[in-house]
Amino acid sequence: MRVLTRSGSAPATYQRSASAFRTPARSLSISAAVLLVAVLPQLLSPTNLGIANLASIAIVGAVALNMLTGMAGQVSLGQAAFLAIGAYTAVFTTVTLHANMFVGVPLAGISSAVVGMIIGVPSLRFRGFYLALTTLGLHFIALYVLQKYQVHAGGLAGFVLPVQHIGSRELLDDSDWYYPLALCAVIAIVFSFNVSRSRVGRAWVAVRDRDVAAAIIGVNVTRYKLLAFATSSFFAGCAGALAAYYRGNVSIESFSLDVAIAYVAMIIVGGLGSTAGAVMGAILITGLPFWLGNLVNSLPPGWPVVSHLALSIYALQSAAFGVVIVIFLIYEPRGLIAVWARVKTWLLLWPFQRAESEE
Amino acid sequence: MARVTSMIPTSTSTLEDQFGCIARGRNCGGGSPMREFLQATSDGVSLAAIYSLAAASFVVVYRATNVFNFAQGAFMLLGGYLTFEIVDRFGVSTPVAVVVSLLLMGLIGAGCYQAVLRPMTGQPVFAMIIVTMGISIIVVGLVGVVWGYSPRTLPDVLGDGQIALVGGARISYLNAASVGVSLSAVVGLMAFFRFAPLGLRMRAAAESPVLASRRLINVERVNMLAWALGAVLACLAGALLAMRVGIAPSMQSVGLRAFPVALIGGFDSLRGALIGGLIVALLQTYAAILWGAQVQDLVVFGSMLVILLIRPYGIFGTREVLRV
Numbered sequence: 001m002r003v004l005t006r007s008g009s010a011p012a013t014y015q016r017s018a019s020a021f022r023t024p025a026r027s028l029s030i031s032a033a034v035l036l037v038a039v040l041p042q043l044l045s046p047t048n049l050g051i052a053n054l055a056s057i058a059i060v061g062a063v064a065l066n067m068l069t070g071m072a073g074q075v076s077l078g079q080a081a082f083l084a085i086g087a088y089t090a091v092f093t094t095v096t097l098h099a100n101m102f103v104g105v106p107l108a109g110i111s112s113a114v115v116g117m118i119i120g121v122p123s124l125r126f127r128g129f130y131l132a133l134t135t136l137g138l139h140f141i142a143l144y145v146l147q148k149y150q151v152h153a154g155g156l157a158g159f160v161l162p163v164q165h166i167g168s169r170e171l172l173d174d175s176d177w178y179y180p181l182a183l184c185a186v187i188a189i190v191f192s193f194n195v196s197r198s199r200v201g202r203a204w205v206a207v208r209d210r211d212v213a214a215a216i217i218g219v220n221v222t223r224y225k226l227l228a229f230a231t232s233s234f235f236a237g238c239a240g241a242l243a244a245y246y247r248g249n250v251s252i253e254s255f256s257l258d259v260a261i262a263y264v265a266m267i268i269v270g271g272l273g274s275t276a277g278a279v280m281g282a283i284l285i286t287g288l289p290f291w292l293g294n295l296v297n298s299l300p301p302g303w304p305v306v307s308h309l310a311l312s313i314y315a316l317q318s319a320a321f322g323v324v325i326v327i328f329l330i331y332e333p334r335g336l337i338a339v340w341a342r343v344k345t346w347l348l349l350w351p352f353q354r355a356e357s358e359e
Numbered sequence: 360m361a362r363v364t365s366m367i368p369t370s371t372s373t374l375e376d377q378f379g380c381i382a383r384g385r386n387c388g389g390g391s392p393m394r395e396f397l398q399a400t401s402d403g404v405s406l407a408a409i410y411s412l413a414a415a416s417f418v419v420v421y422r423a424t425n426v427f428n429f430a431q432g433a434f435m436l437l438g439g440y441l442t443f444e445i446v447d448r449f450g451v452s453t454p455v456a457v458v459v460s461l462l463l464m465g466l467i468g469a470g471c472y473q474a475v476l477r478p479m480t481g482q483p484v485f486a487m488i489i490v491t492m493g494i495s496i497i498v499v500g501l502v503g504v505v506w507g508y509s510p511r512t513l514p515d516v517l518g519d520g521q522i523a524l525v526g527g528a529r530i531s532y533l534n535a536a537s538v539g540v541s542l543s544a545v546v547g548l549m550a551f552f553r554f555a556p557l558g559l560r561m562r563a564a565a566e567s568p569v570l571a572s573r574r575l576i577n578v579e580r581v582n583m584l585a586w587a588l589g590a591v592l593a594c595l596a597g598a599l600l601a602m603r604v605g606i607a608p609s610m611q612s613v614g615l616r617a618f619p620v621a622l623i624g625g626f627d628s629l630r631g632a633l634i635g636g637l638i639v640a641l642l643q644t645y646a647a648i649l650w651g652a653q654v655q656d657l658v659v660f661g662s663m664l665v666i667l668l669i670r671p672y673g674i675f676g677t678r679e680v681l682r683v
Contacts, residue, residue: 069485130667265493312507329479329493
């Protein structure tokens with residue numbers, strides 16, 4: 001019990017300070033999280049398990065974008081384009097190479113990373129809004145090219161992908177997909193978390209905070225910016241391919257600009273720069289439309305307003321999603337992770353916390 | 360995405376494709392290449408009127424508040440639908456409805472500033488961009504909730520008449536009027552920023568909010584008025600668009616094209632909004648004729664990338680000098 005109630009931690013060595021399991025409480029919470037992920041299929045209803053699967057894919061994508069935008073400070077509206085490139089690489093792997101997802105997902109990552117490197121080149125000159133516009137332009141160009149490919153190779157309606165296997169086991173429903181997708185999410189989380197503790201992660205943060213100063217202390221800005229784009233788009237491509245195999249179909253309409261904004265919303269709602277934040281944001285933003293749908297359905301059905309809302313549920317979901325973005329940016333720009341930090345501080349100081357918070 | 364079958368009975372093209380087709384002229388196909396070229400130019404110029412207004416809406420907000428506003432596409436949409444609703448519900452004539460919805464949109468723009476932008480003063484540029492995107496998503500979503508996804512068209516008050524131009528090209532009264540409205544609005548704004556006391560205050564507030572407030576300029580009020588003005592311009596563009604081809608939620612992509620327009624002209628330049636609108640609209644119209652409607656976004660954003668690489672501050676924009 002003492003490990004949990006002790007206030008603050010004081011690592012005595014640098015190694016300890018950078019350790020993933022810095023405090024006993026953290027080891028405990030990581031073990032609890034792993035346990036939770038392992039038993040989740042037993043706890044959730046089939047619908048919620050489907051949301052969990054979508055959230056796993058979103059976690060891979062959000063963690064990827066967080067490495068680029070949160071850690072390295074490079075604004076990108078091109079996430080939907082990277083997901084699309086991943087998904088269409090999966091299509092290409094199936095249609096042309098006749099290979100399964102164990103080839104398709106890594107290949108999607110690699111092709112997306114190559115495009116990411118190219119898209120990263122303008123970031124050497126631009127930052128902020130100009131970079132956002134550049135990636136916006138590339139979003140439209142990538143979508144145009146992929147649409148041409150779709151019309152050329154598959155027809156207007158898009159592609160249907162075959163059922164995937166692991167060994168001899170077919171991946172048919174949500175419970176079959178849960179562990180493979182959760183494993184991918186865990187890999188992405190562990191990778192991102194370890195990068196943030198490494199030399200590369202520190203270089204990214206230096207570039208984000210002030211690139212000129214980073215260059216002066218010996219960080220190769222060009223290299224690390226391009227590395228950030230490549231790493232991020234690798235994982236984004238993987239996420240796109242995973243989503244394609246999971247859903248079983250690919251069409252260009254599912255990669256609109258709204259998707260790119262949704263991913264930006266995930267990392268902002270979670271807390272920019274924090275892997276744990278990206279995970280929380282991905283879960284929240286993925287679940288939001290479903291929860292809102294349930295909420296509307298649970299309203300008394302007699303009112304005309306309610307039936308109108310139920311009819312236009314799609315528009316309502318997208319509006320709610322904008323409301324979440326705006327509210328977080330106004331009231332908690334540092335995201336859910338800051339809320340968590342405040343709760344933690346409150347608990348650690350209990351019962352000696354001050355009546356008003358210090359900020 | 361909204362499918363339209365009622366407006367062009369034989370095709371299942373989306374409204375956006377149709378937008379490209381109508382940009383090609385009411386009499387698609389037929390005529391000599393020269394005539395087709397002149398017709399395309401005429402239609403491109405009238406399309407430029409809408410683009411210039413949308414870009415001017417962006418420039419006004421940027422010039423006065425230093426915020427890159429991603430919401431003006433959504434404001435265009437809302438303005439178009441509001442105008443439609445007023446005509447539809449109260450049976451007033453279109454010009455009256457436009458004036459009323461301009462006033463309403465001004466209030467909405469000011470409200471957006473008060474509710475969202477003012478509390479966020481001092482946050483990084485990126486957060487500001489995303490919050491305007493958030494506004495945009497909310498507005499588009501609410502438009503979807505209230506009006507659904509089927510397109511609406513405003514009655515064309517000017518009738519079906521056309522003015523003959525050189526070489527057999529024609530321009531409809533409506534398009535000629537849009538060019539006039541847009542030109543006078545933007546030129547009026549240029550004069551406003553140059554001579555009117557409020558315009559000068561807006562420029563001062565953008566240049567340095569701290570110094571401006573020391574000279575007794577109420578920066579927050581000035582910013583609010585700039586947002587109102589931006590929303591009014593966007594609404595005007597939306598109403599013109601609604602009369603031209605009709606309006607549907609997917610039309611916010613037309614609003615997105617205001618960024619290339621503003622960027623090519625220069626973010627802080629109204630003259631740039633005019634010229635940029637002309638360049639983008641003509642490029643898009645010619646490309647639609649040569650390679651079909653689907654290449655429009657490619658051409659528009661491709662030309663934006665080219666400009667970004669060679670002259671990121673645009674044709675008339677102020678060169679940004681970054682000191683470390």
